[in-house]
Amino acid sequence: MPSSNQASDQEIELLRLVTVGSVDDGKSTLIGRLLYDTKGAFEDQLQAVRKDDGADDGADSIDLAQLTDGLAAEREQGITIDVAYRYFSTPKRKFIMADCPGHEQYTRNMVTGASTANAAVILIDARKGVLQQTRRHTHIIGLLGLPHLIVAINKMDLIDYDEATFTRIKEELSEFCARQHIHDLICIPISALAGDMVVDRGDNMPWYSGQTVLEALEGVEVSGHIDECDFRFPxxxxxRPQTKELPDFRGFMGRIASGTVKAGDEIMQLPAGKKSKVKEIVTFDGDLDEAFAPQSVTLTLEDEIDISRGDIIVHADKAPQIAKEIDAIVCWMGEEPLTPRKKYLIKHATNTVKAMVSEIQYRTDINALTQDENAEELTVNEIGKISLKLMSPLTFDHYADNRATGNFIIIDSFTNNTVGAAMIC
Amino acid sequence: MSQHKLTQLQELESESIHIMREVVAEFRNPVMLYSVGKDSSVMLHLARKAFHPGPLPFSLLHVDTGYKFKEMYEFRDWYVKEVGAKLIVHRNEDAIAKGMNPQEFGVARCCGALKTGALLEALEIGGYDAAFGGARRDEERSRAKERVFSMRDSFGQWDPKNQRPELWSLYNGRIHDGESVRVFPISNWTEMDVWQYIREESIPIVPLYYAKERLMVERGNHLIPAEEGQFLLEGEEPKMVMSRYRTLGCMPCTGAVRSSATTIEGIIEEASIATRSERETRIIDHGSNSMEDKKKEGYF
Structure with a gap:
């Protein structure tokens, strides 16, 4: 390894996070600040968004919000429409940040950004406190099962860095989060504009002794403990190369969705339930004795059993569920509403099956967080619980038990568009 | 306590392999765009890992403008043979015969004919329904919102407002006849990740990435190679400059940077303190919106 003051790559972990908030909350300014202060944005990219007052005095002369709006359509309208992915790193971690618009009409984008994240950063305007939109954002983070929530209470500079206001907002949020099954909540008072408590502490809040936003991001557990769940290998x-060197090789390729596997383990193929033992765990860099999520590997088995794409390999004594009728929480993303008796395709892990909506159990009022049990449809950006009948049995876990094998997407078989995101419950 | 931890590079590698396997499993006729640069070297390496111990289940396609550096052609032919891949080279012979060049026709028209035009032609001739590309989201701001599976209509065009949401690690690869997808397995990699991975895995790259004394002219803020056949402006005096390329494109439109990095460690050291993005040396990106417009027309 070369001499370098950075931690070697061996120690650098990856944290995927989602940031949610509206333009008014100063979210773009916060992200711009993180990128600027961790040098995640380059000089020529900054120049393109530098304000035209000629002076170059660091972050102050840059329209930080402009750094993050990628498409011309967005810059024209001054809003963020789509999920944008940003990258920055510190000597400890690399961060992949899904930057999502906060407005209600973009709920689907927030769900998309949150689906791959292990931590969320939600923005609150300190002058306004906990609003309906904060409750909506928090509820969605809870639904998607993100283990960590960081709430940045922004614009502290506009309320004279008042500790009492911060404490009041924090208490109200803590109570709400507990009801949403979010247990790891970190509240941080910040001024994204002035840079207080984002990367640097600043001098304005000596009363706050907790973590800065970056410290919190460097501190949360990254894995989501996916390797501790039961072994699932879609x-x-x-x-089957059928080459001269490998005439009989038959390996099953996949990425371990959860858990660990060892050579010699007794396994079962689902849904048919045929059993065998793991012979080898093959990789380009040589065979492994043990592999774990989220590694991509190739398994060979002791016996010639029939396995194809869409099957899931599990440990014989830790079987998931198999059913032709399932319930799921759905975030609807299609322009055409979801209605009972409509037929769709669902893609779950590596398996695609036909499905029919048998019932809408309820639609969640995403602002009041009440449930309407008489709902007859789910329109775009709405969330509800539905029941589905499937053409062939699905091998799955409940989302609450296993994020990796508890989710699926809904595809409109006519347009081929992805129209829904679902979590099995 | 769990001992099961991947480094961030291992996690990125696993994600890229997963994406490549999804494409091969779900598409009829995939192809991998191979541009000879460092990102292509990484893509090819990842593909070999993804399908080991089997052979590569797709061909490589090089869209050649005729304006690439000599070292790039040499490297391409050597490396492709070395790893036993099948290479298809496609050129817009029509435009090349008519003498298309960026000086007379402008960069936009030249790229349009020799890159975008040739690419669309090659994809149509091959009948490919999926094409892997090495674009990364950190490169350019219109790419920050690109999907891993980027839907293209039957004209190869990208509509930024009509892209499918991508959730968890589920990619929807269903398309109608005539449509295709561009797939970006290294979407989540940064320039630094690419260089570190090249070091960790000892992946061969074109020698142009390493610094040496090269004949250059200074044009504005750019160092332009003064190689044979290069178009020089009046009054430009070529001189030897210790330099290297951060990205590789066509000779007339790719600038070099002053550098003394003769090893991969040196390159990583430079990348870690770089204050300017790597695409700054690519003339095609300059001008407002140019990448977004080019993507809409069918470019990567």
């Missing part, structure tokens, strides 16, 4: 592709 088969992506069957490798």
């Amino acid at each position: 088969v992506q592709y069957v490798c």
Whole structure:
């Protein structure tokens, strides 16, 4: 390894996070600040968004919000429409940040950004406190099962850095989060504009002794403990080279969705339930004795059993559920509403099956957080619980038990568009 | 306590392999765009890992403008043979015969004919329904919102307002006849990740990335190679400059940077303190919106 003051790559972990808030909350300014202060944005990219007052005095002369709006359509309208992915790193971690618009009409984008994240940063305007939109954002983070929530209470500079206001907002949020099953909540008073408590502490809040936003991001657990769940291996592709060197090789390729596997383990293929033992765990860099989520590997088995794409390999004594009728919480993303008796395709892990909506159990009023049990449809950006009948049995876990095998997407078989995101419950 | 931790590079590698396997499993006729640069070297390496011990289940496609550096052609032919891949080279012979060049026709028209035009032509001739590309979201701001599976209509065009949401690690690869997808397996990699991975995995790259004394002219803020056949402006005096390329494109439109990095460690050291993005040396990106417009027309 070369001499370098950075931690070696061996120690650098990856944290995927989602940031949610509206333009008014100063979210773009916060992200711009993180990128600027961790040098996640380059000089020529900054120049393109530098304000035209000629002076170059660091972050102050840059329209930080402009750094993050990628498409011309967005810059024209001054809003963020789509999920944008940002990258920055510190000597400890690399961060992949899904930057989502906060407005209600973009709930689907927030769900998309949150689906791959292990931590969320939500913005609150300190002058306004906990609003309906804060409750909506928090509820969605809870639904998607993100283990960590960081709430940045922004614009502290506009309320004279008042500790009492911060404490009041924090208490109100803590109570609400507990009801949403979010247990790891970190509240931080910040001024994104002035830079207080984002990367640097600043001098304005000596009363606050907690973490800065960046310290919190460097501190949360990254893995989501996916390797501690039961072993699930959705088969992506069957490798049969049939070459002179490998005439009989038959390997099952996939990425371990959860858990760990060892050579010699007794396994079962689902849904048919045929059993065998793991012979080898093959990789380009040599065979492994043990592999874990989220590694991509190739498994060979002791016995010639019939396995194809869409099947899931599990430990014989830790079987998931198999059913042709399932319930799920759905975030609807299609322009055409979801209605009972409509037929769709669902893609779950590596398996695609036909499905029919048998019932809408309820629609959640995403602002009041009440449930309407008489709902007849789910329109775009709405969330509700539905029941589905499937053409063939699905092998799955409940989302609450296993984020990796508890989710699926809904595809409109006519337009081929992705129209829904679902979590099995 | 769990001992099961991947480094961030291992996690990125696993994600990229997962994406490549999804494409091969779900598409009829995929192809991998191969541009000879460092990102292509990483893509090819990842593909070999993804399908080991089997052979690569797709061909490589090089869209050649005829304006690439000599070292790039040499490297391409050597490396492709070395790893046993099948290479298809496609050129817009029509435009090349008519003498298309960026000086007379402008950068936009030249790229439009020799890159975008040739690419769309090659994809149509091959009948490919999926094409892997090495674009990364950190490169350019219109790419920050690109999907891993980027839907293209039957004209190869990108509509930024009509892209499918991508949730968890589920990619929707269903398309109608005539449509295709561009797939970006290294979307989540940064320039630094690419260089570190090249070091960790000892991946071969074109020698142009390493610094040496090269004949250059200074044009504005750019160092332009003064190689044979290069178009020089009046009054430009070529001189030897210790320099290297951060990205590789066509010779007339790719600038070099002053550098003394003769090893991969040196390059990583430079990348870690770089204050300007790597695409700054790519003339095609300059001008407002140019990448977004080019993508809409069918470019990567």
